[in-house]
């Protein structure tokens with residue numbers, strides 16, 4: 063990084079040093095860290111963030127895509143305040159009506175959801191999804207895609223950040239963290255995204271051992287699936303009685319009210335949701351076919367089980383454990399419902415996507431004009447900037463791009479007042495109005511000027 067970043071963020075540096083005395087690395091989630099120190103924010107409004115050094119940024123991180131309404135949208139903040147006042151407490155610790163209300167909304171909107179359970183994060187939702195699939199099929203292997211993130215736990219911290227490989231070779235499982243038992247590498251099958259031929263060959267080989275294929279239907283929320291790939295995968299999984307899990311933590315309510323499954327017309331057996339669903343509060347949800355979900359019921363689902371195309375594993379009469387002190391938190395659900403109601407208004411997604419298109423084409427035009435090789439890759443209101451002229455279909459293409467240039471550009475953009483986590487995606491919110499987009503493009507051009515050779 064250049065000296066300017068250090069100069070502009072001296073208080074952040076100081077606070078990060080202080081935090082590091084008491085918190086490993088000074089951050090409570092590794093993703094919040096970047097060299098030489100992350101920026102400590104102090105306040106936010108609409109599309110803008112202000113840091114402790116009084117720098118103002120247009121926020122394109124939006125809490126990793128969660129804040130589709132922007133910061134402090136009155137519809138969301140009012141809903142929370144009214145909910146708290148009406149309850150007289152923060153949480154009951156018993157069932158309450160918002161749970162049913164939100165469940166009905168999700169069942170109504172998501173083709174793959176017949177019944178639903180709530181939890182507190184995206185991680186928890188994919189974890190439960192896998193447990194359901196393992197119990198339902200009686201098989202123990204999970205198949206996941208190279209480069210796909212599903213949360214920070216043992217079973218899925220595999221090949222999220224893979225190394226470069228020969229495209230002819232299938233991906234081999236790589237552990238993304240210390241402390242993960244070999245068991246998980248041995249029982250996780252890694253598939254190449256958007257490569258139906260290789261995927262089909264691997265699934266065929268392990269067809270009797272795989273409980274589920276879990277995937278981000280849009281990789282990282284930004285690399286779209288080829289429709290024939292997604293449809294082919296749905297057919298193959300059905301043929302082998304493997305459950306298909308869509309991790310829609312990022313894409314749910316982001317690429318449309320019915321997520322990626324609505325956008326592409328491919329319905330999974332189990333869906334995991336999070337992020338936007340909580341309107342800025344910690345939340346997760348898992349939904350799916352009723353007979354599968356019913357395994358979580360205190361009855362173990364014994365009363366509703368009917369023979370169908372999917373059969374539970376032998377000996378399944380035990381209840382599938384799912385619990386959590388804060389599951390279905392009323393504040394999170396009220397913020398989520400207010401968010402969904404706002405998104406249901408006519409034209410909400412159309413506008414978001416129109417603004418994103420303007421921003422993306424502006425970015426590409428500027429990169430082009432200054433001779434910087436790069437493109438935007440995205441779906442709906444999320445995109446990434448990948449510094450390559452080659453097509454981007456999966457993580458290996460991103461690994462082959464000019465990451466050094468991207469990082470240099472990111473710091474230049476941050477210095478100009480465009481905030482995104484270096485190397486991360488851009489998300490937009492309803493607060494990113496045409497004026498904000500124009501201002502972004504001016505800042506963007508200034509940022510590019512400083513790193514281009516032209």
Ligand code: PMP
Pocket residue numbers: 126182183184185186188211212213214278309310311312336337
């Ligand atoms: N799945 C996907 C697709 C995600 O993007 C994320 C978060 N980035 C998660 C799961 C994990 O969600 P959380 O951070 O809420 O645990």
